[in-house]
Amino acid sequence: LSSELLANKVVIKIFQNYEKSLELTKTIWGDKHLQYLCTIILWIEPYILLNIGNTNKQAIFQNRVKKVFIDIQARSLSPTDIAQEVDPDKFYMAIEKFLHLYLMDAPPQQEIQSLKEFISNLIKNDLTPNLGEEHPITIQYENDLAHILFLQGNYKEAILIKEKLLESSKKIYGTVSSSNLADIGTYYLYNNDISNSCIYFERCLQQTQQQIFSDFRWLTANERALYWARYKNMIENIIPMSYKAQGYARFLPLSYNALLLSKGMLLNSEIELHKLLQSKGNKNIREKLDKWRSLNMQIDRLSSQTSRPQPEIIEKLTAEANAIERDLLSSSKEFGDYTRALAITYEDVQNSLGQNAIAIEFAAFYTQPDSLLYCAYVLDKLHQPRMVILGTQKEYEATLKEAYSTPAFYNLVWKPIEEYMPENGNIYFSAFGIFHKVGIEYLPKAEQRNMIRLSSTRELALAHKNNIKKKAVLYGGLEYNMGAKDRDRIRLAYYNSESTPDLVFRDAPNIQDLRQKRSNLSYLNGAETEVLSISQLLRGKKITTLLQMGMDGTEESFKALSGKQISLLHIATHGFYEEPQPFISTSPYDNDYRTKHTEENSLSRSGLYLTGAADYLTDNNQYSPTDMEDGILTAKELSRLDFRGLDLVVLSACQTGLGDITSEGVFGLQRGFKKAGAQTLLMSLWKVDDTATLLLMTEFYNKLIN
Numbered sequence: 001l002s003s004e005l006l007a008n009k010v011v012i013k014i015f016q017n018y019e020k021s022l023e024l025t026k027t028i029w030g031d032k033h034l035q036y037l038c039t040i041i042l043w044i045e046p047y048i049l050l051n052i053g054n055t056n057k058q059a060i061f062q063n064r065v066k067k068v069f070i071d072i073q074a075r076s077l078s079p080t081d082i083a084q085e086v087d088p089d090k091f092y093m094a095i096e097k098f099l100h101l102y103l104m105d106a107p108p109q110q111e112i113q114s115l116k117e118f119i120s121n122l123i124k125n126d127l128t129p130n131l132g133e134e135h136p137i138t139i140q141y142e143n144d145l146a147h148i149l150f151l152q153g154n155y156k157e158a159i160l161i162k163e164k165l166l167e168s169s170k171k172i173y174g175t176v177s178s179s180n181l182a183d184i185g186t187y188y189l190y191n192n193d194i195s196n197s198c199i200y201f202e203r204c205l206q207q208t209q210q211q212i213f214s215d216f217r218w219l220t221a222n223e224r225a226l227y228w229a230r231y232k233n234m235i236e237n238i239i240p241m242s243y244k245a246q247g248y249a250r251f252l253p254l255s256y257n258a259l260l261l262s263k264g265m266l267l268n269s270e271i272e273l274h275k276l277l278q279s280k281g282n283k284n285i286r287e288k289l290d291k292w293r294s295l296n297m298q299i300d301r302l303s304s305q306t307s308r309p310q311p312e313i314i315e316k317l318t319a320e321a322n323a324i325e326r327d328l329l330s331s332s333k334e335f336g337d338y339t340r341a342l343a344i345t346y347e348d349v350q351n352s353l354g355q356n357a358i359a360i361e362f363a364a365f366y367t368q369p370d371s372l373l374y375c376a377y378v379l380d381k382l383h384q385p386r387m388v389i390l391g392t393q394k395e396y397e398a399t400l401k402e403a404y405s406t407p408a409f410y411n412l413v414w415k416p417i418e419e420y421m422p423e424n425g426n427i428y429f430s431a432f433g434i435f436h437k438v439g440i441e442y443l444p445k446a447e448q449r450n451m452i453r454l455s456s457t458r459e460l461a462l463a464h465k466n467n468i469k470k471k472a473v474l475y476g477g478l479e480y481n482m483g484a485k486d487r488d489r490i491r492l493a494y495y496n497s498e499s500t501p502d503l504v505f506r507d508a509p510n511i512q513d514l515r516q517k518r519s520n521l522s523y524l525n526g527a528e529t530e531v532l533s534i535s536q537l538l539r540g541k542k543i544t545t546l547l548q549m550g551m552d553g554t555e556e557s558f559k560a561l562s563g564k565q566i567s568l569l570h571i572a573t574h575g576f577y578e579e580p581q582p583f584i585s586t587s588p589y590d591n592d593y594r595t596k597h598t599e600e601n602s603l604s605r606s607g608l609y610l611t612g613a614a615d616y617l618t619d620n621n622q623y624s625p626t627d628m629e630d631g632i633l634t635a636k637e638l639s640r641l642d643f644r645g646l647d648l649v650v651l652s653a654c655q656t657g658l659g660d661i662t663s664e665g666v667f668g669l670q671r672g673f674k675k676a677g678a679q680t681l682l683m684s685l686w687k688v689d690d691t692a693t694l695l696l697m698t699e700f701y702n703k704l705i706n
Helices: 010-029 034-042 044-050 055-074 079-085 088-104 109-131 136-151 155-173 178-190 194-216 221-236 238-244 251-262 265-280 283-303 311-335 338-342 346-352 393-402 408-413 415-420 457-461 484-494 511-517 525-540 555-559 590-603 613-617 635-639 669-676 690-705
Strands: 358-368 371-379 386-392 426-430 450-454 471-478 544-550 568-571 575-577 606-609 632-634 648-651 659-662 665-668 680-682
Touching: 010 034, 034 055, 034 079, 034 088, 055 088, 079 088, 079 109, 088 109, 088 136, 109 136, 136 155, 136 178, 155 178, 178 194, 178 221, 178 238, 194 221, 194 238, 194 251, 194 338, 221 238, 221 251, 221 265, 238 251, 238 358, 238 371, 238 386, 251 346, 251 358, 251 371, 251 386, 265 283, 265 311, 265 338, 265 669, 283 311, 346 371, 346 457, 358 457, 371 393, 371 415, 386 393, 386 408, 386 415, 393 408, 408 415, 426 457, 450 457, 471 525, 484 555, 525 544, 525 568, 525 690, 555 632, 590 635, 590 665, 590 669, 606 635, 606 669, 613 632, 632 635, 635 669, 659 669, 665 669, 669 680
Parallel strands: 358 426, 426 450, 471 544, 471 568, 568 648, 648 680
Antiparallel strands: 358 371, 371 386, 575 606, 606 632, 659 665
């Protein structure tokens, strides 16, 4: 179910047909007949998915389904009764679907006992005699029974059932599911058998990695997002299991490896695939990759035109883009396996560390529904990872305002780790959660140490070439208002060839919110002095430098940099980040939906203001023509560009490091630049002083180039 479908009239038609079929079924068989009851139950999953975010509708339908299930239970149906009214397979599938979803909501113990009796009788008196123990439907019900026993605290019996099912699954399918391995690992842990628990979680992680690395090579970016949503929670659940295991040594390498796999999985897979194609592919492959980017920009542009939607054209372009992406995936296998770079283990990171250095992976997990606990996995050259328990989310939030003026925040983050921290060596770390919102490496006392922030410590095990001295582009001293003559000049410069339509992908941020908060974009005097000073420094070192100031710093000029192999990009301007609208839901499906669509939405809520942006922020449409760019560069637009070879991006603007915090990282400007191919980013978490920024940046570049 794609975002296009959810926004389409097809959804309305689906529901009209569903309601119509339901009424016909009721008319023919009556509202107590199994044909009617099974039709309602089998629709629970699509109904919930198609009403993402509408918890009221979802709850009404779930209660309706629950009542149906109670009616079925009350009839005490025999196998003969079932067969007379409906195809038995349809009946069993419907009941199992309900049980699976119902158990996800952790029902009360009284209801759990009733379900246990119902399932036990069904397995004993119906499924096993008629279908056999190794029938897929019987196995599904046995799985549900094991989960019910676990919820009741009967861990030993739950383990016996699950391990028996593993053998059956292996015999039938030739393999076992990762989720079953994770379930058994959890059951053993709750039964205080930590050794066996760890064995099953190791098998789970190993098998999941193998499945992901094997299947990812055939999947498009959208398919990888949906695929990863199936496994993400299971892998991330290893961290709280490690905590519950009370520091059991064998669990710690397992947890570190789980973090290396899960942090930025989707971003890393996309980056590594494109790296492989660009470095090993021929001219034809690179042209296909450029064509794929171009098509996606056209699709985005057409999708954002709410006044003139063109679904037929969008569908045609999407089909073409998907075909090219499939072709690229097939070609990638000739050049190598891009998933190898994702298979980094803690041993790889350890081997990359110096004798006097450590690597830290931060993580967090819930110990109670309202209590998020942070921890750190610390790795040095000689020892396995160690787990250090830190503070809670509430403790960090309570000390956040004084983070840089008192030692309170430092004491919650770094003090518990101090015994492992080298005096003079490097401290590499990968942030998590609230640590993305705080410069924890610049807290009082932390500044005395050499701390280096990474998106993941897996970066230590990958080879990176650093060369900022190839070609630099600087943006600063921009004019945010534009006259008619200036627009004509831009049209003449950028819109006089057949290739120019690709330049115009105008994303659709919430313009009303931006207008309220940025009705006036002031000229940044310090930014002009800043880029002039930096330009002088770079040119003094014979570094080719392009300076974009005043009316030249347009969005068109920025997008024209795509594919130009620049190595350093400095942008001194106003930035923005809009907080997301609250999303409240109890549906187990909504998290998967958000995983898929959060990135797309988040990247439209952060960006940079370039030349001419003030015109579009006014309510007067005569200042915002639709045949050219609007000067508002969103992170989504950035993500479509080709910045391979871009070693350093400096965003000398307010709050450019902000974004939506997810387990995949920060969805904002930094995500956009990373997807485009940028290697290293320097950003701000706060509103910055113009003069202070000028001094900081000048000194930074002076040290950097020398």
